[in-house]
Amino acid sequence: MILHPFEYHAPETLEEAVDLAEKYGEDSKFLAGGQSLIPLMKLGLFSSGHVIDLGRVRGLDHIRKEDGVLAIGGLAKMADIEGSRLVEQACPALTDCAVSIADPLVRNMGPIGGNVCHADPANDVPAVAVASGAEMVLVGRQGERRMKAQQFFLDTFTTAAGRGEVLKEIRFDAERCRGSAYIKLQLQATDFAIVGAAARLWVHDGTVGECGIGLTGVGPTVLHPKKAEGAVQGSRLGTDAFSRAAELAAAEARPVSDLRGTAEYKQEMAKVVTRRALENALKRAGGGRR
């Protein structure tokens, strides 16, 4: 039961949605699928005078490849992403991640934009977006602007999207994300991650041309361990760079103890999932066994 009343708005275009958010300002909230927001409203942890449902905005649920870029609309459902061959070929980390989120019922209702913009440090897509160097396309009153995922996640439940800005699309470089993977350690199949790691390797002439890493559940927001990335970037394949990167990523992790494990345990597991994600990413990048 939701106790706090609100006024419901169902815009059919992005322009209308942005106008409504502008009009009601701080007293409004976008609802993408509601799979996080509705439980929060039931618990009384969140309320807002105006709920703006983006679910009826047309033309934002696409999954397509254009000029070497995998472009996913903010309203594409996680269930459609999970079943997409295009996604599996262009950014397999996103497929790993999609199938690991909650359960099929939630994935049928929840779009990727909601998972990303909710910016819960326990959400999985941010780690993949950060590791992939994905480009976030935001639309607001001032028009369209783009930024890298690494700049998008600021803090718990806080992103760089301004008031009234909608995440229209997320773009992944298909060539550079082909060697990617996401590893999620869970207590049970439908739970949030104890810790999770996304890794991406772009291999060029037997050397790692680019490395991206993102970690779930080890801090106030998604962790982007730059030093760990640096340890792998430029390294020759067959070196022990992965172990070094895993150590560095875990050193940057700031997990807290909770029902899913102690901080110490999570720190140790951050190492394990980072290394495994890198190894899977390498296999997919065509680096073979190390």
Place this chain on the structure above:
Amino acid sequence: MRVQMEINGIRTESNTDATTLLSDFIREEAGLTGTHAGCDTSNCGACTVLLDGRVVKSCTVLAVQAAGRKVTTIEGLGDANDLSPVQYAFWKKHGLQCGFCTPGMIVSAYALLQRNPDPDEEEIRNALAGNLCRCTGYVKIVESVRYAAKLTREGKTPFRAAARRRKEGEIHGPPGESL
């Protein structure tokens, strides 16, 4: 606010608050109590319904989000006198004990068989990952879904055939007894 949707093929319209959940709309406005509100925290899946053909947790959908759309509940699949193959299979293979989770299990299983008529055990378990049962341990549930898949593939409706024979006086007793 005025909310209208199609539930099991019947147009349902009501004045309701924006805060009303789809599960409450189905139970209280449409009077269909087969959709169970189990945990009300998006964990158990007892409230599973089809929304435009896809399974969702109706306790985690606002009724207004479903406005103008098609909803199918357990009642839309069959009733006590005319069990659908999935319902029949759960009864025949004892895919339930207390029965509270069963409407959600059956709706999820039905949706799986719609897109995959011959699922293996792993596919069945994945499709039912959002539906919790605290009695059975899932073995009988998986068996029921496999049996339902077989019946569906072969186009068999044994319960319906028995109901017809009962009506014609060939067999006696409560539904299902002579099957």
